[in-house]
Amino acid sequence: MKAFVVMGAHEVAGGYLPHLLLGAYMVLLVWLCYLGYRKGKSTEEDYYLAGRGQGLLVSALTIMATMFSSAALLGIPGTVYRDGLAFVPFAMNLTVGGLGIYFLGTRMNRLGKARGYVTPADMIGEYYGGTSIRILAVSTGVLYVLPYVIMQIKAGGYLAERLFPDAPPIHVLGREFDMFDTGVWVLSLLTMAYVLVGGMRSVAWTDVVQGFLLLTGMLVAGLATVLYFQSQGGFFRAVSTLPPEALTMPGATGKWNPWMIFSICTIVALGAVIQPGQWMRFYAARSVKTLRQCALIFAVVLPTCFIFGIMVVALGARVEFPPAWKAPxxxxxxxxxxxxxxxxxxxxxxxxxxxxxxxxxxxxxxxxxxxxxxxxxQKLFPHEALGPEPSDTDKAVIVMTQLAVPEVFGAVFGSIVVTIILVAVLAASMSTADSNLHALSAVLTRDVYDRYVSPDASERQKTWFGRAVIVVATICSVALVEFSNESSGFNPLKLITQLMLLALSFCSQLLPVAIDVLFLNKGTQAGAVAGLSTGIAIVVLLNFFPEYSLGVTSVLHLCAVGVLANALVFILVSRFTRKVPGDRVEQFRRIIRGER
CATH class of the missing domain: 2.10.10.90 (Seminal Fluid Protein  PDC-109 (Domain B))
Known part of the structure; x- marks a missing residue:
């Protein structure tokens, strides 16, 4: 096993460097939460959309921070570590996502401002009419949010293990909490607290800080990795020594064929930009111009940081800590x-x-x-430096960063940089967790409680119901993570990338109806209901029983299979059912064209 600096040389701040930097970061988050609370108003719209006045800096960074989760900084590089160059083209999904913001997000912004929308179901439900389509839109949001929050919480546990590897367990109320458990609970409670208090404004402001941290952290980690390999003839020479399975498609595990990557970089990419948290950010942006500028920044900055940052680190980890095929x-x-x-x-x-x-x-x-x-x-197991389980490939970026950065920058300064990079990974997890908890609160409050449970509720009652949703969702997510960590049998929550793609498979089912509302105006209420129901059912069925796909999901990603079936049913049923009233269609078209 390679010897490397695990965390913070003992001569730095008396060994308390991780505690000091992490504490400073958390104090900053609490301060931003307080500012968001002071500036906010006691209205549902202000709590969920921050007054619809977010400018370019805040909009761009909160959209990017929400997109770059623990999946991007742990799960995706873990997949690159495992499968090699075959998964690197995944970065192209970010460019497609930028196009989605430009063409879909700007139209959502116009409709949201003109008609007072807060959630995705507001727009879809009003256009098609009826209760069923609104409930299905809510269902896709819930099914998306829970797996996504779970994977952010898992990342908090991983990071705590690496930041404080020698820390003894903590005993609270007769229960022992190791560093994984402590990280899970601390990240969850802190994130829950500032979402509860400050709403969208606090979430967006903390996303600005977290966005700067994660973008900078990715590039610094990539630079350190390239410099680390200079003594071995250079980074590209080192990568060229990888086995053929890591240099060609479909990768070491044989999963990433060209059609699989294409379906992820198109349908999954567009689905990612219409997740509930992003959809609400489109409503919250100050103007269409702001969103168009955000789209350009998104399409350029994120792929750059992805390819020259964490992809480089993941491939470096594949060289320095090679995985091995072993019998389970x-x-x-x-x-x-x-x-x-x-x-x-x-x-x-x-x-x-x-x-x-x-x-x-x-x-x-x-x-x-x-x-x-x-x-x-055989299964592909990571190097022992990462851990004994196949899912420990998710730790590739953390381990490689802890090796390369102190080697390049020196033990003292390197320890500071490593700590900041790991805090950046924590920031990525928190920025996505807060956005999705906030979005789930909005969806269940606005589309269920406000509409069906208590239509006459006051603004204060609705806000407090939304906060209760955040508390319950956080506790349920932590419980599932704890169960996942302790489970030795069937465990669908192990790999972060799998959780991400499953979550996106659900929210992507809104893509056909979103395109119809924003561009085509050909669908019907019955068609939308039938298509969404089909897409959700197929994702659930094939996720648990992939053999029923007859091999299709080994070629196309599950998300694409669900969306294609959804769209086909949507088109067929819409041809034979009653159309959306013409005056409503014309109202939407006029708003989208920017007419008063």
Whole structure:
């Protein structure tokens, strides 16, 4: 195992450097929360949209910070670490996302200001009419937010483990909390607190700080990685030594074929910019001009930071801490040892010479083990410096940063830089968690409580209901993370990238109706309901039973399969059902064209 600086040399601030910098960062967040509270008004619109007056700096950074979550700084580089260059084209989804902001976001902004929309369901529900379409829009929001918040909270646990590797467990109310548990709870409670108090204004202002931190942190980590490899002949020479499986498609795990990457960089990318938190930011921007400028910044700055920052770090980690194909320990222990006098059916598993093998067909008894009759059963495990589990690939950026930065900048200054970079990763998690908790609160308050539960509620009652949603959602997410961390069996919450893509698969189901409302105006209420229902059902079904896709999800991402089925049903049903009233369509068109 490579020896490297884990965190903060002991000579720096008496070993308390992580505590000091992290404490300063949290104090700054609390101060911004207080300012947001002082400036805010006690109205639903101000709490959720900050008065619809966000300028270029705040809009650009809050949109980018919401997009760049722990998936971008931990999960995606973890996938690059595992699969190599095959996943690097994923960065193109950010350019497509910028186009989505330019063409979709600007039209949403005009409609939101003219008609007072707060949530995605406000626009979709008013255009098509009826309760069903609004409830389905709410469902996609809820199904998106929970996995996304969960993965941000997991990242807080990972970072706490790395920031304070030698810290003893904390005992509270008779329960022992290790550093993972402590990080999960601290990130969750702090994020929940400033969202509760300051609403959108506090969220957006903290996103400005977090946006600067994460953009700077990515580029500094990438620079340090490139400089680190100069002593080995240069970064590109080092990467060229990777095994062929890490240099070509479909990658080491065989998953990232060109069609899979294309579907992610188009449909998933557009789905990401219409997630509830981003949709509300389009409503909150000061003007269409502001959003167009944001789109340009987004399309240029984020791909640059992604490719020359964390992608570089992930590939460097692949070189310095190579993963290895191994038989899963639990499956190896459960398998019976091969013996020459036995007969084995197709699919039977045996243990032989520290390896796990599965019979290709019926294998008859024999005194010699014949490898050509058996398939090795292996998974790609990360280097021991990252951790023992396959999901520990998500720690690639953290481990590589802790190796390269002190080596390049020196132990003392390097420790400061490492701490700031890890705080930047924490900032990415918090900026996305706060946006999604805030959006979930708006969706359930505006589209459920306000409309169906208590239509006569006062502004104060609605605001407090929204805050209660934030508390309940945070506690449920923490409980799921704790369950995931302790579970040794089926665990769908392990890999951050998988959580991200599952969440985006749900919110992307709003893409066909959004395009229809904003551009085409051909769909019907029945078509929208049928299409959304189909898309959501397919994502749920194929996520748990991928074999039912008959191999389609091995070529196209699940998100794209759901959206394509959604769009097809939407078009077919709309051809034979009652159209949206013409005067309503004309009202929307006039607003989108900028006419009074």
């Amino acid at each position: 320990v639990d499956e190896l222990q459960a398998a019976e040892a091969w013996h020459g006098d036995g007969d084995y059916a197709e699919g039977a598993r045996v243990r032989y010479a520290d390896g796990l093998f599965e019979a290709k067909g019926k294998v008859s008894s024999g005194q010699v083990f014949e490898p050509e009759s058996w398939n090795p059963v």
